[in-house]
Amino acid sequence: MYKCSEDRMADKIKTMSQFGDAGHGGITRYSLSKENLMARAEFKRRMEAIGAKIKTDDMANMYATLEGSDPTLPAIVMASHSDSVRNGGNYDGILGVMGAMEVLETVAEQKIPHKHNLVAMIWTNEEGSLYPPAMMSSGVICNDYLPEEIGKKFKHEDMLASTSVLDKTKTFKEALEASGYKGDVANRLNPKDYKAMFELHIEQGPILEAANNDIGIVTCVLGMINYRIKTFGQSDHAGTTPMPYRKDALYAAAKLLQYLHDELDKLDKALVYTTGEIVCHPNVHTVIPDFVEFSIDARHEDPKVIEQVVEVIKDMPKEIVGCTTGYERAWSRDTVYYDEKLVGYVTEAVNELGYSNQRINSGAGHDAQFVSYMMPTTMIFVPSKDGHSHCEEEFTPVEQCTKGASVLLNAVLKCDAQ
Ligand SMILES: [Zn+2]
Numbered sequence: 001m002y003k004c005s006e007d008r009m010a011d012k013i014k015t016m017s018q019f020g021d022a023g024h025g026g027i028t029r030y031s032l033s034k035e036n037l038m039a040r041a042e043f044k045r046r047m048e049a050i051g052a053k054i055k056t057d058d059m060a061n062m063y064a065t066l067e068g069s070d071p072t073l074p075a076i077v078m079a080s081h082s083d084s085v086r087n088g089g090n091y092d093g094i095l096g097v098m099g100a101m102e103v104l105e106t107v108a109e110q111k112i113p114h115k116h117n118l119v120a121m122i123w124t125n126e127e128g129s130l131y132p133p134a135m136m137s138s139g140v141i142c143n144d145y146l147p148e149e150i151g152k153k154f155k156h157e158d159m160l161a162s163t164s165v166l167d168k169t170k171t172f173k174e175a176l177e178a179s180g181y182k183g184d185v186a187n188r189l190n191p192k193d194y195k196a197m198f199e200l201h202i203e204q205g206p207i208l209e210a211a212n213n214d215i216g217i218v219t220c221v222l223g224m225i226n227y228r229i230k231t232f233g234q235s236d237h238a239g240t241t242p243m244p245y246r247k248d249a250l251y252a253a254a255k256l257l258q259y260l261h262d263e264l265d266k267l268d269k270a271l272v273y274t275t276g277e278i279v280c281h282p283n284v285h286t287v288i289p290d291f292v293e294f295s296i297d298a299r300h301e302d303p304k305v306i307e308q309v310v311e312v313i314k315d316m317p318k319e320i321v322g323c324t325t326g327y328e329r330a331w332s333r334d335t336v337y338y339d340e341k342l343v344g345y346v347t348e349a350v351n352e353l354g355y356s357n358q359r360i361n362s363g364a365g366h367d368a369q370f371v372s373y374m375m376p377t378t379m380i381f382v383p384s385k386d387g388h389s390h391c392e393e394e395f396t397p398v399e400q401c402t403k404g405a406s407v408l409l410n411a412v413l414k415c416d417a418q
Pocket of ligand 1: 126
């Protein structure tokens with residue numbers, strides 16, 4: 001078994017954490033921003049130093065290739081993203097990039113023999129925090145393979161036209177052109193030239209830490225549904241309308257949300273569901289709301305449980321505190337299972353290394369989930385302290401980051417041997 005270097009990993013974490021350092025422990029590193037270009041330059045510098053060849057595709061995804069003994073074989077790629085959310089942490093995404101770099105550095109330093117080309121890759125704009133949507137590049141690159149309902153939300157032209165949330169006059173296309181990293185469409189990740197993709201990532205939840213496990217063997221990305229729940233009332237003056245005369249759509253929405261929680265809590269305990277968005281009309285403090293719409297996002301591995309959620313929504317009261325109710329299915333996604341063979345390599349690698357581990361599913365979306373529609377793909381998780389992510393408190397000890405990289409390395413070598 002080969003092991004990665006904790007010192008070299010610590011050095012990468014320290015260096016990358018400077019690019020976009022917000023001054024209080026975390027980073028803001030939007031895709032293709034000045035800070036992000038610094039992280040990309042560091043990736044290029046370190047990868048060229050070990051003899052890897054750099055190329056980019058038309059979405060500015062970066063590929064650092066370390067040639068194998070038979071370069072005619074399809075390559076094995078390890079990928080994640082280098083962008084962050086606003087005031088994000090030093091691990092989400094970039095850990096997978098640093099893990100991939102660390103694997104190539106270990107292979108180069110220890111002269112580990114391998115047949116296939118090994119590639120460390122950076123996905124552009126995974127977070128979509130400056131130019132929405134999230135998982136933009138993998139959505140474009142894997143578009144022909146995605147289910148239609150998902151694929152239509154990631155059409156190439158629409159993505160290029162995405163405007164900056166900070167400056168509506170700037171488009172993603174302009175940022176791409178200005179970045180210096182826009183390359184050839186022929187360089188895109190594809191199932192002919194690439195054999196498999198691995199993504200190392202932080203868990204972004206509390207499960208591994210609570211179980212005292214160093215490694216999560218990811219088996220699937222949870223299926224999910226997204227509904228818009230609506231209540232319709234009557235707008236009237238806030239001061240002149242006695243309470244019994246009101247049809248308050250917001251009060252109805254509050255009652256309905258409570259009802260949904262009560263009913264959904266009766267379903268399988270692994271179900272997670274969230275209302276994260278609410279629209280209230282006219283949203284004026286002197287007017288009784290006449291219309292409210294809120295989101296409900298529910299996730300579970302088993303489609304039967306998702307169906308039960310749909311039944312709860314269909315059976316909700318049609319009228320509540322004098323208001324009528326309605327719902328609309330926004331979108332859904334089936335559970336995506338990662339490649340059994342690759343999951344097997346990860347399992348063998350982690351057990352041979354003797355690291356504590358468990359099987360786990362992913363509740364969050366990742367580029368790997370889109371890639372899995374195109375070619376064999378899997379993920380490896382390491383713990384997130386207190387389950388925090390997408391915030392400055394995000395933390396994973398360097399020992400666990402390095403263990404994650406070592407599992408990645410040995411799983412990739414098992415894939416290489418086949
Ligand atoms: Zn991420």
